[in-house]
Amino acid sequence: MATAEVRASEIDLDQALARKPRSPLQDAWLILLQNKVAIGSGIFLVLLTLSAIFAPWVAPQGVDEQKLEDNYMPPGSKYILGADRFGRDILSRVIYGARVSLAVAFAASGVSLAIGLIYGLVSGYFGGTVDNVMMRIVDILYGFPFLIFVILLQVYFKAVANRGGGGILAAPVIALDRKMGGMLFIFLALGALNWIGMSRIARGQVLSYKEMEFIQGARSIGASDMRIIFRHLLPNILGPCIVSETMAIPGYIFTEAFLSFIGLGVNAPTPSWGIMVNNGYRAMRSHPHVLWPPALALVLTTLAFNFLGDGLRDAFDPRMKGTF
Numbered sequence: 260m261a262t263a264e265v266r267a268s269e270i271d272l273d274q275a276l277a278r279k280p281r282s283p284l285q286d287a288w289l290i291l292l293q294n295k296v297a298i299g300s301g302i303f304l305v306l307l308t309l310s311a312i313f314a315p316w317v318a319p320q321g322v323d324e325q326k327l328e329d330n331y332m333p334p335g336s337k338y339i340l341g342a343d344r345f346g347r348d349i350l351s352r353v354i355y356g357a358r359v360s361l362a363v364a365f366a367a368s369g370v371s372l373a374i375g376l377i378y379g380l381v382s383g384y385f386g387g388t389v390d391n392v393m394m395r396i397v398d399i400l401y402g403f404p405f406l407i408f409v410i411l412l413q414v415y416f417k418a419v420a421n422r423g424g425g426g427i428l429a430a431p432v433i434a435l436d437r438k439m440g441g442m443l444f445i446f447l448a449l450g451a452l453n454w455i456g457m458s459r460i461a462r463g464q465v466l467s468y469k470e471m472e473f474i475q476g477a478r479s480i481g482a483s484d485m486r487i488i489f490r491h492l493l494p495n496i497l498g499p500c501i502v503s504e505t506m507a508i509p510g511y512i513f514t515e516a517f518l519s520f521i522g523l524g525v526n527a528p529t530p531s532w533g534i535m536v537n538n539g540y541r542a543m544r545s546h547p548h549v550l551w552p553p554a555l556a557l558v559l560t561t562l563a564f565n566f567l568g569d570g571l572r573d574a575f576d577p578r579m580k581g582t583f
Contacts, residue, residue, distance in 0.1 A: 290574040297570020300563035307560065311357040320348035322355040323528050331546045341548040343538060352530040353552050359531045360560060363445055363515040364508045370450035372504045375457025376497075380488050382458065383465030394462070400455050409448045409514065413523040416444040440529030445515055453507070460503050464496035498575045506568035509561035516557055532557045 291297060310317045319339070326346035334341040340349040382393040420433045436443035468474060469492065477487050518524035519533025527534065532553040539550030 288574070291570050294570040294573065296566045300566040300570070303559070303563045304567065307357055307563075308361055310354055311361055314351075314354050314358060318348070318351035318354045320351040322351055322530055323347065324351075331542070331549070333546075334548055340552045341546075343535075343549050344542065349535075349549065349552050352535060353532070353556050356530040356532045356535060356553060357556065357560075359440075359442060359519075359525055359529065360512050360515060360557070362442060363449065364511045364564075366446045367449040367453055367511040368504045368508050370446070371453040371457050371507070372500060374450075374454035376461050376493070376500060378454065378458040379461025379463075380465055380492060380496075383462035384469055384484065384488055384492065390462075397455050397458055400452060403452065405452055406514070406517075408452060409518070410523060412448040412451060413444060413518060416448070417523065420444075437526070441524065441526035442529075445518065445524060448518075449511055449514060453511070456507070457500060457504065461496055461500055464499060465492055468492055468495055502568060502571045502575055505564065505571055508564045508568075512557070512561055512564070 314322075324347060326342070329338070329342045329346035330344050332338055332342040332346070338348050338350070340353070343349055343352070378393065378397075382390045416436075420436060432443070474487060474491060477491055482491075515524055516531070516533035516536065519531040520537045522537075524533055525531045535553035536550065536557070539546075539553065543550050
């Protein structure tokens, strides 16, 4: 019996040694697959993104196609979700409105991630006077109320655009913003301060990694600072930073919807969920079908990003390692 047990243990040991070890990314993927809510949210966001990209083929009507005789037509066979006061198909405008929300979300998060990562990497790695100066700048910017600052920027941009001035340098920017339906100025306004939080997260990650053995080993063999930053530190801190930025995306979407709701967002007739909610709440009692589709789309999208961010956070959390 003892010999059989020894042989069985040797077989188990050989199988364990022959098993190919999983990478941290594979471990994170396995953990994420166990979170059904996060996977469902990711599928929903992928389908929403595809419908926004292929909106001209997915939407049943033209985004600005008006039929005044169909104003406030309730949901039915002609319009699946009904029509608004101008006789425009609500479903089509919701699909096109996803373009604005997702474009703002991905553009703002991309700018925030890029600037914040570089700023935090440089500040945390070099430390000393460089770190003190850069972090004091961040502290000063933190003193500005974010939403008020964004509103003031949008008011200024809108005023310059409506005046038609701005000089030689501003004229092409204003023309590009008009072609984009007013989204360029939203990108500029949201990207002005959103990178601050990301820079602090990146700096904290760098401070925890830069004194580890593999960084000291890279220094000892003569690796340059740029190589250490971008080849050793950046890959290790990228995961938590992406997770944090995913959690911030719902805030960008809500900010764009709020700005559009108060008239400081995209330019009409560009469809936006915020503009549609603004138009719908005025007829909420008599024609509620105008309000609930954009409101529901806004809620579901933000919840999906939140659930996906929670799933990514759990997957990349070091305390979850070894579960599988």
